Amino acid sequence: xxxxxxxxxxxxxxxxxxxxxxxxxxxxxxxxxxxxxxxxxxxxxxxxxxxxxxxxxxxxxxxxxxxxxxxxxxxxxxxxxxxxxxxxxxxxxxxxxxxxxxxxxxxxxxxxxxxxxxxxxxxxxxxxxxxxxxxxxxxxxxxxxxxx
Numbered sequence: 001x002x003x004x005x006x007x008x009x010x011x012x013x014x015x016x017x018x019x020x021x022x023x024x025x026x027x028x029x030x031x032x033x034x035x036x037x038x039x040x041x042x043x044x045x046x047x048x049x050x051x052x053x054x055x056x057x058x059x060x061x062x063x064x065x066x067x068x069x070x071x072x073x074x075x076x077x078x079x080x081x082x083x084x085x086x087x088x089x090x091x092x093x094x095x096x097x098x099x100x101x102x103x104x105x106x107x108x109x110x111x112x113x114x115x116x117x118x119x120x121x122x123x124x125x126x127x128x129x130x131x132x133x134x135x136x137x138x139x140x141x142x143x144x145x146x147x148x
Contacts, residue, residue, distance in 0.1 A: 009100070011103050014107075015104075015107050018054070021053050021054075021055065022096070023046070024044055024045070024047075025045040026088060027041055027044075027045055040088075042086060043081065044095045045079060046079070046099055048078045050064055050077065050078055056103070060106050060107050063106040078102070082094040082098065
């Protein structure tokens with residue numbers, strides 16, 4: 001499935017994004033790896049411009065920006081840094097999976113919660129339990145009458 005003859009990345013049955021909407025930058029990663037860590041750029045910074053993406057609907061775009069948290073920049077981009085693995089290939093795959101999971105989560109509409117109140121029987125049970133606990137705690141005090 002292509003749009004404008006560009007390769008697409010499938011997120012779910014209804015949603016795909018174009019590959020050219022994602023930019024990758026390779027940086028050096030810290031952590032274990034010996035001397036190799038100072039020579040090879042294995043960590044990946046994945047950039048996805050949410051505001052300019054033509055693949056996302058406005059609702060998904062708003063939820064994605066809201067859910068992104070600290071990965072969101074001021075100009076509406078999402079930046080994901082992946083450096084868990086020692087190979088560039090594994091880090092690329094990890095960063096892309098994390099982005100796709102974020103987009104899939106944003107594509108699901110949150111369920112509308114109908115606020116409810118506890119029923120009459122539940123209120124009665126709660127009040128009875130409070131009375132019972134109060135009586136038990138009252139018995140823990142000093143006995144009345146024997147002041148010796």
